Amino acid sequence: MNIIDGKAVSASVKEQIRAEIERDGLEIGLAVIIVGNNQASRVYVNNKKKACEVCGIKSYEYALPEETTQEQLLELIDTLNNDDKVNGILCQLPLPSHLDEEQVIEAISPLKDVDAFNAVNVGKIMIGNYAFLPCTPAGVMELIHSTGTKVEGKECVVIGRSNIVGKPMAMLLLHENATVTICHSRTKDLAEVCRRADILVSAVGRADFVTADMVKDGAIVIDVGMNRNAENKLCGDVKYDEVAPKCSYITPVPGGVGPMTIAMLMKNTLMAKRIQSKDE
Ligand code: GUN
Numbered sequence: 001m002n003i004i005d006g007k008a009v010s011a012s013v014k015e016q017i018r019a020e021i022e023r024d025g026l027e028i029g030l031a032v033i034i035v036g037n038n039q040a041s042r043v044y045v046n047n048k049k050k051a052c053e054v055c056g057i058k059s060y061e062y063a064l065p066e067e068t069t070q071e072q073l074l075e076l077i078d079t080l081n082n083d084d085k086v087n088g089i090l091c092q093l094p095l096p097s098h099l100d101e102e103q104v105i106e107a108i109s110p111l112k113d114v115d116a117f118n119a120v121n122v123g124k125i126m127i128g129n130y131a132f133l134p135c136t137p138a139g140v141m142e143l144i145h146s147t148g149t150k151v152e153g154k155e156c157v158v159i160g161r162s163n164i165v166g167k168p169m170a171m172l173l174l175h176e177n178a179t180v181t182i183c184h185s186r187t188k189d190l191a192e193v194c195r196r197a198d199i200l201v202s203a204v205g206r207a208d209f210v211t212a213d214m215v216k217d218g219a220i221v222i223d224v225g226m227n228r229n230a231e232n233k234l235c236g237d238v239k240y241d242e243v244a245p246k247c248s249y250i251t252p253v254p255g256g257v258g259p260m261t262i263a264m265l266m267k268n269t270l271m272a273k274r275i276q277s278k279d280e
Helices: 006-023 039-055 070-081 101-107 119-127 135-146 166-175 190-194 240-246 257-278
Strands: 029-035 058-064 088-091 155-159 179-183 199-202 220-223
Touching (some): 006 039, 006 135, 006 257, 029 039, 029 070, 039 058, 039 257, 058 070, 070 088, 070 101, 088 257, 119 166, 135 166, 135 220, 135 257, 155 166, 155 190, 166 179, 166 199, 179 190
Parallel strands (some): 155 179, 155 199
């Protein structure tokens, strides 16, 4: 069994981005919007700002109070859409429940949508001709590639069908000619389906969800979960101690997929600058 070191792969991607930005003397800005007091979101946003610093990207944080209105948020996005110093805009999700996430996502210019969440960019991902990578799924693909495994022809099972992870994950695997199954809460005999997987990606959001009986011997297991266990310790979806011995490769939590998501965000921000420079 081999542990995939997401931190190391992420550091190497960020170093390539930093070198490219320095070589070409680029000035790049990323606006990061966070609304309210979600503790997990605060940690993610801080990590994204740190990554910007490492890569030589300027970050502009907009920390808005919980009671921010939809109009105020849309007004800020409109200002950032028209600000040439800002190449990428990301609004950390989830938003407080009184705000309309979909409307906020669609308000971000598709040319600055570095999360690739808005419909234009989601559509491009579906077609396979995309500018912006879906960050978490693209990070997972890099981790799979880092093992030297060819995805073509493999049985891949994705657990979870979210717009952010499950659906785009399935698309990226499909683009590399995998046979892909998407499982979800209504899937019948989940364990049986998962046991077929050469590559199993879990994006469920529940600690200890993936158990040893769901994993084929020698499988690659990628854990996208970010949960807290009974002791309030960060953990993934996979019951790591019993699953790891069965795997050829497995990602740890923390230190697996999380750092890769942020590296892909940096890649998209550089891409945003390149796309916008073409229009000048
Ligand atoms: N919330 C959880 N994951 C993400 C992400 O990748 N981007 C944003 N903006 N919010 C998130």
